[in-house]
Amino acid sequence: MKSNRFDAGFYSSKSILVALTLLAVAVASSTLKADKRGEQLYRNCTICHGPDGQGIPLQLAPALTALSEKYIVEQLKKYKAGIRGAHAEDTAGLRMLPMAQTMITEDDMQAVASYIVSLGSSPVEPTLEGGDPVKGQATYATCLACHGPDGRGNDLLNAPSLVNQHDWYHLAQLKKFKSGVRGSNPQDISGAQMRPMSMLLADEQMMKDVVAYIKTLGK
Template sequence: MGRFTFFLLTFVGLAVVYSLRTYQTIEVKNERFDFEKAKKAHADKVKEIEELKKMQAALYAPKVEKVEVEATGPLVELTTPQLQRGHDLYAKCVVCHGKSGEGKKSQNAPAIGGQHDWYIVTQLQAMKDGVRVNKVMDPYLKKLENQEFADLAAYISKLPKIWAK
């Protein structure tokens, strides 16, 4: 046996010992393969991964600051004296019909923003005359004149058409 062979065999021997050291034994279970169990384990893993993905997405998502824009000025540009008067009169109606005339379910008050001005006038007139019975609005309408109905209608008809859900 030459020196070279001796060296080679030693090297191979060491390599075998090293690979055996790192060799991991696989546990042998004498258990029947349970498909349902494996399926469930897989589903759980998938769910876990989904959750992790969501967490990761939330972590890297650009932060969107929710800015609540509070309307400060009037919703309609008060370019004429009539619109100004209508806006001021409408303050009394906000409780039920909402700032934008979007209506309020809790008050049974319908959306009136963006409604035709002529329709608003005829309805207010009909309510005041008792032709259309509206007990809740009665006290408000009694004090109003025809001119004020027209002013209100001019303003309300210019409000955005929004319906409160």
Template sequence: MTVRITWKRVLAALLALALAGLAVGWSGAVNVAASSGHWPVTDWFLHWVMRNSVKTRSHFDAPKQPADATGLVSAAGHFAASCAVCHGAPGLGASPVARAATPPAPDLSVNAREWNDRHLFWILKHGVKFSGMPAWPAQDREDEVRRMVALVRRLPGMTPEMFAQLTGGAAAIAGSNRFETCAGCHGSDGRGRGQGDIPVLGGQRFEYLLASLKAYRTGDRHSAVMGNAVARLSEADMRALAARFAAMPGLGAPAGGSDPEAERIVREGLPDRELPACASCHAPNKPYPVLNGQKAAYVAGRLRRWRGDETVVDARKTHATMPVIARRIPEEMIDRLARYYAGQARN
């Protein structure tokens, strides 16, 4: 008997298969319980698809320099607060709750060896569907992702003592004391533990610190690290932390850099480029952050991130002034301005 294959029969077969699939899904016969685990073939297939996807997409969607080892303190602090509960960390086991997930989060002291830095960057930035691995909460903060890549790359050879040193010790990891948790990155003296990506908070204006904490919590200011750090802070917590750091010595000393061109921009601006004087906002008794004494690396990094924000075009429409101002600063003057405010001589 010969069976003729026609378009109607093909379409009818496909419709029958689709209806059968819907019927199985409607019946509840598919067991979605995490306690049941995956069949070995299912587990293999899902991981095979994931690995191929990561390798292909990271080739097109990862920077050529995906790791930055200059900010391991902030990365370690975020890892301890957000990632260790699932993945564990040197000297810290993963939560039993996280280990009961399907699939459980991998041990990065072993698993990280399977990926190169561009793969890790893509995974950290975009997350992985069906695995519980979230995307980076601040998608425009690739600088934070690069620092985390550098940390994860070092986890296989990192000792508990090394991890504790990066995070500021057991008190910072435990998170039982709000100030000690903040001091794990910012230092108990508010000077940022010598890290270029962590600003000096000591001596900063109370109002500015409080407004920044609130902006991080609402997402108006983007940072996965700080957003997670402030998520569980109460209004009273934020006010107490802002007051404590503001009362510390640190910022506010007169800028001591010896660079006449940088000083001109600070005091007069560049009228021909419609660049206002920095001191018109960043000066004593002004409602803007104190810059005198701030780390050069931090100031330069902030200016360059603003310059790179292509979504901000017109400050009159967006009410975001600094991205427009930062683009009017000549590129060759960014580091010099930052060093001037830090009190460093031109070099």
């Protein structure tokens, strides 16, 4: 009887081990397929964002690799639904609208977001002149609650990372938020959070100052 109980326990443990092994193989296979799918989908993005995801200024395309997967997916959803990028004055946004339509499902969006993040983030060279990072630091105090002292954002607050991003892109987005080109759609909840913050920046000089300070973060 003892032997039978031992054998039953042995085979039961062996069955569990086999099942766990098969599950691990299935998960690994699924992950590999998602990675390949993400890489395949991203090919449509390279003409503007580059093969390394660092963005191409001449295409008005930002760096993507420092953004979180969650934020990338949310922005793709907004573009696909016309919540972002549909304003007549949003030249760069209007280019993104048809590209977002290539993401048929949310799984596609998640796959391409995961692939983008896997590319790894690196600093991009500043291009703007005339910004004062010392003055910008004081202004950035109003950004701390959402974007954090290190500028790396907070997914829970729908606040993206600001580091390793082109300074011209930051300036362009601040102008869009302030003018209502971005963040004025009633369905854009996170954009609506940002718009009043941009209104605190009295002029382009204040914007350049805070952008100059942001460029000092993440180094």
